[in-house]
Amino acid sequence: MGRAKKVVLAYSGGVDTSVCIPYLKQEWGVEEVITLAADLGQGDELEPVREKALKSGASQSLVINATDDFVKDYAFPAIQANALYENRYPLSTALARPLIAKLLVDAAEQYGADAVAHGCTGKGNDQVRFDVSIAALNPNLKVLAPAREWGMSREETIAYGERYGIPSPVKKSSPYSIDKNLLGRAIEAGPLEDPWTEPPEDIYEMTGAIADAPDQPEYVEIGFEQGIPVSLNGQAIGPAALIQQLNGIAGAHSVGRIDMIENRLVGIKSREVYETPALSVLIDAHRDLESLTLTADLLHYKRGIEETYSQMIYNGLWYSPLRDALDAFVKKTQERVTGTVRVKLFKGVAAAIGRKSANSLYATELATYGAEDRFDHRAAEGFIYIWGMPTRVWSQKQRSM
Incomplete structure (x- = not known):
């Protein structure tokens, strides 16, 4: 040195x-x-x-x-x-x-x-x-x-x-x-080093116990603009205040607790307990809104990118050329991810139960099985014939051998 x-x-x-x-x-x-x-x-x-x-x-x-x-x-x-x-x-x-x-x-x-x-x-x-x-x-x-x-x-x-x-x-x-910031708390060591030991209730701070959570569900509507959360229950709110407020709402319902065996970069397995109420809810809600606004091929391809993106953050490569390039891709995908997601919070679970967007790709007249159905059912047979041709040719070849 x-x-x-x-x-x-x-x-x-x-x-x-x-x-x-x-x-x-x-x-x-x-x-x-x-x-x-x-x-x-x-x-x-x-x-x-x-x-x-x-x-x-x-x-x-x-x-x-x-x-x-x-x-x-x-x-x-x-x-x-x-x-x-x-x-x-x-x-x-x-x-x-x-x-x-x-x-x-x-x-x-x-x-x-x-x-x-x-x-x-x-x-x-x-x-x-x-x-x-x-x-x-x-x-x-x-x-x-x-x-x-x-x-x-x-x-x-x-x-x-x-x-x-x-x-x-x-x-x-x-x-x-313990490490703590606005996004969450990380708790490790002590009794938690035994993977069989249940985390004691007194380690938690941002989330209440499920036994003490309200007996009635609470609903929250999260507004996104180009993939960024901008409102809660219809009210525009600043970035840090949004996270802080949602931490309180979700944490009261015991949402955001994570207990996992984590693979550290240095090669050891570590038992980690996290509290991330707002962040967990926002990622789930954002992913749900993407399912409404992105095409299938883009959505599926982005899921692979997300795994790499996550690993780069975890592995300390935020300031790397690859993360910078992936960020450009992610931001491009977010141009149409604008809308609102309704989330139900109840006894440790946050479930997206409604979503809407001006950019929605959901077409009722195609999805419905009612009288309004406009899907051409007869076209399906030709599509299936072409789609299945490689499999059919392979099967015929196998039978002739």
Whole structure:
């Protein structure tokens, strides 16, 4: 590792990132550490985080509100792409990493730093997302990852921090590792490391228990313009406010809980629990509206693109030429995805039960079996004859052998 004089550190206020500050200075000879905490709508008060960084030895402590950019530039493109990693996880945490990387690079350039740093360990996905994103945005910046190299246990890390005035946690630390932003919460570790163990109810925050959910369903109408959600129940609403409001509505019905065994990029399987109320509902509703407004061939082809798109987000390749090219394709497909989807929320389930669009390709006179039927039934026989010809010729050939 080359010597770095000034470093911008991605900072959360937790033990690891706090200890990174004296560790970078004492062990790696960094002269100045500037911390950066990103407000991505997680709802936490970040002033104590800013003050803790300064007390831990940072020369400056930056707190940047990037919630609107997070929703418009990262969440909305993912919704347009129906991005679900392994067809389940809507990438709430993964989507935050390229934005935080961008904030780090921008701050490094603004303050003249020659390196950026993060507190990721060597077992997770986030180290890849940060390192690759930073390299894509500014390949000349060094990327430092002290927690990946220091080899200390949590107890040793706390003791190291105490040597430099960083207080140990006042109360017994939670056994869980939790990441939170406007799009959702990710919970792992502790008892969840046993795949057979049911997640305890107290780990959840954004979603209520099914047993406590209302006994009557609730309906919500989501309006889309070119694949982007723009209204709730007929009322236009801003991007971040829409997500926040829908989080509350869907979460009250216990919608958005995910418990899965996830294949990490580094090659291990991990048990992950997520809460993504609004994001899950929006992707399902958006996919339903596409079924009404896109032709069959485009719809089917896009489903394959969505899998690749999801993997690229998960694997830290947001700032890659392929994702950029796929984004152009996805945006083209969204030109006619405008309309409204009605969703029924009840006891942990969000079901699209109605959809309408001025661009609808649904033709009642073709779909109906009633008197209004205008489909030419006689044409079907010729179509089937031509369609089945390759199979019929193959079968005849097999019989003659």
